[in-house]
Amino acid sequence: MPDALRRAGNPLTALAAALSLSSLIMLAFHANPLHALAALFQGAFGSEQGLAETLVQTSALLFAGLGVAIAFRAGLFNIGAEGQLAAGALCTAVAGAALHLPALLEVPLCLIAGAAGGAVWGGIAGFLRARFGASEVITTIMLNYVAFLGSSYLVSGPLRGDANAPETAPISASAVLPPLLADTRLTAALPIALAFAFALAWWLRRSVAGYELRAVGSAERAARYAGVNGGRVIVQAMALSGALAGLAGATEVLGLLHRFNAGLSPGYGFTSIAVALLGGSDPIGVIFSAFFFGALQNGALAMQALAGVPKDLVSVVEGLVILFMAARWFSHGRTFLRRPAAVADAP
Amino acid sequence: MSPWILVAAVVKVLPKKATPLVLAALGGVLSENAGIVNIALEGIMAGGAFAAVAASYYTRSVALALACALITGALLAFILAYFAIAQRADQIIVGMAINIFAIGGAAYLVSAVFGQPGASPQVAGLRDESAMTWSAAAIVIALHVFLYRTRAGTHLRAVGEEPRAAATAGINVAAYRYGATMAGGALAALGGAYLSVGETDIYSDGMVAGRGFIALAAVIFGKWTPFGAAGACVFFAFFSGLQIVLQGANVPAQLLEMLPYLLTIVAIAGFIGRARPPASDGIAYEP
């Protein structure tokens, strides 16, 4: 227990530092930080609706954050959650519109389609890294842009539904994830995400595949010695990471939008990096971290409406959190953020 | 359209497309040769773009606007340098943090300062941005001479290759790393300023659109040398220009817009070979 508490202390200090600095920025612009914080709280937790919406944001961030965390554990920087999410969402929307099966079959199949779309998108970057040593930092960012532009093109043309807007046809009724709570957007996405988090926690610590992934991420040469095929693990890790981000997109489609349109991505991509880091790249930690950022994102809208503080301040908080988490002060003995002995030493 | 007319049209647009990339890439070349990986070029460009617009809004002086951009770039880069050198933090994560912080911060400031979200009002800009293009070309040459022919440049490269060897030779590793990173940040911010007060005379959210990362790819593609990186930028800019010129032809806009990004992937994956960065690039120095 003391060990877990000590490990939790580091993110808490980073958080405190980030929030203090952000308060200073608010003060500089004649905003009242306490007022803003109150509004944020009010928006995030103040009502049943608010809390439900916070949980909605949490589930998407949890999926994407888990993806980034898994990649970090394998020594990879997946900055492409945004694009993988879009790829997954698009595949889910297409599957959902095309298939008309009973819900018990339809929903899992649509989710699988989303996971597959994200897995392919992530796997491309993994393959490029494993085979050519191409830095996944750059390829995943580039693939983000390709995903946006590509999906935008597809829904304006070949995949366009009947509507006048650039979006796909609505998904079948049986594909829809019904709300868990009336008048909210909260769906089964949250319990599904939580289930994945617990499964991944077990998988990382107790399974052979998880052991091998951690070995590659932490000591590439020792992993080679242990008979692990580093290239294969890299591709698999990126695919898994992408699949999780794809599921974020899939649940977005099935639960909220019921279709894919060009403006789908709410910017989870970069936030999911903050989520993974604040959670220490550990699946259980990521649960708490996703909840925190979900509250932050949701509350930010209230903060803008009620306290007049532009919601982009949340990005500033995120950036600061990552910055302080990266600093040696705040992370003693952090291990999964170590740069691996890279195939090619490009960033 | 004859291919030659096409090429001519692209060449005409080339300086506009290449200049911001070259400036940012040169910033990357400087810091990486001293051993600091800077993936925050994107955020620094955004910071520089915004700072220039804000300064121009308040002072109506383009010269001051550019100066503000330089200072902003140096400050943002200082954050990277500080956490990388004094705290020995992972440089990629710090770089990512700065990107998020700077881009989000600029968006926040657009609302807070100008009162309207999304974009600033129009400000006084550069009348003739080709001056910046010529300056960029001059900086390429100057940086090459600096790195390979002067004592300071040689020491800087030594710091990036083998800081221990440099330290035992009496060279101040930290000073060179701070200096190179901050100067590099200033250059990148200048590239961002070109996009705002140079080209469009406003700042809008997301206007950098990934150029900072393309510049980073150009650094790698160009093997961490000034001429190489500049050449790579021109190469990328060509395809960016192609996209503009072909608009209106029967090719969907989005597929054309994809070209620079796809090309970057191809370049990174295949045709640079296993180029070696400075030996201590990205590795914290423990004296």
Next chain:
Amino acid sequence: MIAGEPPGGVVSLAARGIIKRFGDLVAVDRVDFDVRAGEVHALIGENGAGKSTLMSVLYGLLQPDGGSIALNGRETRFSSCADAMRAGIGMVFQHYLLIDRFTVAENVLLGREPGRAGFVDAAAARSEVATLAQQYRFSLDPAARVESLSVGARQQVELLKVLERNARIVILDEPTAALSPSEAQALFTVVRRLRDEDRAVILIAHKLKEVLALADRVTVLRHGRVTGTLPIEKADANTLAAMMVGRAIDLDAREPRRTSPGDIALSVRGLCAARDDGAQAVRDADIDVRAGEILGVAGVEGNGQLEFAETLYGLRVESAGSISLDGADITAHSAAERRAGGMRYVPADRQREGLVLDFDTVENALLGDQRRTRLGAALNLRLGRERADEINARYALAGYDPARPARAYSGGTQQKLIIGREMTDETRTLICVAPTRGIDIGAAAIIHRQLRALRDRGACVVLVSYDLDEIRALSDRIIVFSEGRISGVVMPESADDITMGNLMTGAATNA
């Protein structure tokens, strides 16, 4: 007065009562050490005895917690190595501080490049370095990049750095570690010349034979204290070894065998393998190893032995040739499959290859076998715990705790963990690379004993080592690698320095 002073000679550098602590550990405990102009004073001791720490203090890299340093009779303080260098002390480190991509001239003159107005005059730099190199008969091209130079040539560049600044006091840290016998001889000539030039030379070494050949005085360190300083006439290998460990140890003694080799177990034909950069590392290796035999693989580091070992174990894919074990062709087998057949590997780089430092002891005990021993999709942590306990029982790991990450153990304990994991009753074939490198004499003796025991149990052992004495002491037969080929097969009794030196440098072959 320090015992063993030769008559005459000005004391150049004198350290009195030096104390250096790291937390609770007293690394250097009231050490007196001095060196005179025109003398070679050797400093020897086991790993962890304090040699490097003492030298770091003398060179200004570390500040002492007590004691004083006097330069030419005057008390001084070095607050940085730049200070020490200005005072005329030059140090050649064991791990060279050279910039691979720069030229010889750029490396030698780093920080002091000739030129005007901030520009570098490359031509002047080159000619300056060329003149200096000629003076010492180094055949170095000032315009050559250091990355293209051999280890011996790189050391010459390091020496030039020191000589260019006209260091009157030269410290050499384990200078012959990676040199062939002939390169070492060339170095000895240079050291004698430095002495004749009236410089003071401090030689840190652990190869007793070199110390006896070169030094005028020897000081022995043990656990941070000086156990004695002798003039060379009064020193011999056994005395010095006893002073280093506190008891008589004769590592060179060959123990008579009680068992004899069995049938051929490992058979290699026409093996070729490339290095990571594509260059050919192993060319047409042909050798048989019997069960119950230790095959020593000698050679200067970098001549293909490492790649040979990796290919035998399956870490490297061969480009041609075959390997068979007990008659069965295992060429296409992966490392995991070879492990299943009883082959084990002790890697060269224990910290980065043999262990995952972030994993705990139990997880490391499973490294290599994690897939083979799994329970469905899960790790067999119970088996891992049993193994870790067993290794601890056999080798006494200092600070053993199953949940402790490997990072927290000392280097020697880490090596014991790896060796314990690889040398079990299941081991039928062992490939090991430099198993006692960087290990103190006491632990090395234990490892040697275990290797002999393994051999006596009928296992076949391939021992790659860069320490000729270790090879001679342990091997039943010796092969020598030179430029990727097996240049000779030698019996240990005939493996004298001259024969081995010739085979290692390719000057002779008897394959």
